[in-house]
Amino acid sequence: MSTAWLEIATEPEQSFFKGTTPPSDATDIAYGALLSTGDLRRSLSGEISNVSVELDNSTGNLTSIFADLDQLQRPATIWRIDSDDNAVSLFDGVVTAVRLSETITVTITP
């Protein structure tokens, strides 16, 4: 299982991870709701595309967490545990859009 997770710098910070056990480096408030992270595309010109993160909201358990849109325009980081068991920042940006239904799509812009 991938050990990537999303961290959003709300107050307090929130993390969204896969599975049921949060990574040891995750923030205190963490939800096991991460379904997938989009690809990170970097071009020769230096352009870095947006990255979308899908969260599971099939039971509506994250609806109230996103209802106030406190996540919008907050810094966000996608982390992953590397082979040496260190937390590595893969992507930094800000949350620029949220789409909420049975899944929640968080768009992060570098």
Added chain:
Amino acid sequence: MSRLSGLLTAPPLRQTTVRTAYRDVAVLPYCYGTVTITPIPYSDDNRQVQLADHPIDSVISVIKGKDKYTAYNHVNTTDETGHAIALLDMFDPWESGEDLIVKLRGRWNTVTGDLMTNPADVLYDMAQMSGYDMTYNAIDNFRVDAMIGHMTVNGVLDDSYNRTIDAMRDVCGSCGAIVNTGLPGFAAVWPIDTDILPTWAEFGTLNTTDLSSDASADDIVTVVRAEFDYDHAAQKYLQSIVLEVDDPDIIGRYGRKEKQISLMWCGNARQAESVAKKQLQYYSRPLWTMDFTSHIVDQDIPPGVAVTVSHVLSPLSGTHAVSASTVNIETGLTKVSIESPVGTAPETTVVSLGAAMADITATVTHSTIPGEVTITALDANKTPIESAYITLDTVTKIADINGKATFTAAPGLHYVKIDDRQGGVTEIFDFEVTQ
């Protein structure tokens, strides 16, 4: 022609081709409220010009060439076709290439006899003209709200509009309202106050599907710049007002993101500020746009009605106004859209208010008394501004009926500020007073 199609085509204004005496082909305009226009040549000797294609209330001022012109009569009459029109009879002919600018009060309300400035009356007038079937009382709710809110509109209906509904949207946008043929009452103050509306429908888990909500930081603005007081003769806005969110947290989070709005039918600063403030308070907050499909076949859900939503996937709860509805003609199911900002409306502050293009000017004349000068405040049409605040250095006086105030000043450069008390302010930092 169907009821609606009249609003979706160009306003049925007459053209100068209705009579052979006109020299150039042009659309004959309708004038509402107080407007400044360039008239249309009417008579062969260029002494008569047409102001509007209907009778008007009065002419306020005329600029001919570069000067104020008074040798005229305003005449409400009929043309050869029997159509009621407004003419300006001038003692001198309108010379080729010469400016002719007329400030006038336009169309009457035929029901009340007053100058037609209530936006509901203007909408009704446009609807009647366009063949849209609507009674005078059908728009009463908005008429009363506009009266209570002191909303007025001033503008010209001409060939700049391809569709009558676009002119109606400009009218409503200029006073902080919306118009929609599906809206109960045709037009309403924006944002719609759902507290005073009956609940049209209740939506929950059992009668909705495909519920999703979107929000984007791109939609957020923290500064609104509103242009208003449009001069139809000069074809430009004379004034502008800038409002900013008075909340460091919001500015710090989203930055200074400006939205410009053009209030073509708004003639006063108070209303421009009110419209800009409403827009800023709405769009400076994160905004959910929620869509869902109602399970109920053939359910009529017009835009503007109040509905309640209670659903585990809905970030919004309580009562909201429907912002759009789309009926699938095949299935009879309706897709409903709701839009709502999150949190409480922030405070706003006016950061700039003044003449957009420095159209307010001042002239100085010297008295025979040494050291005494008279400053005249003039608007964009060089018309004296009665009761303007005129400041010379640190002394402020109120202009008389001729826009004049007298001061004592030594020769040299002085600071002059003209405040027309209607939102227009001009500052001159090197106003020269000679011996």
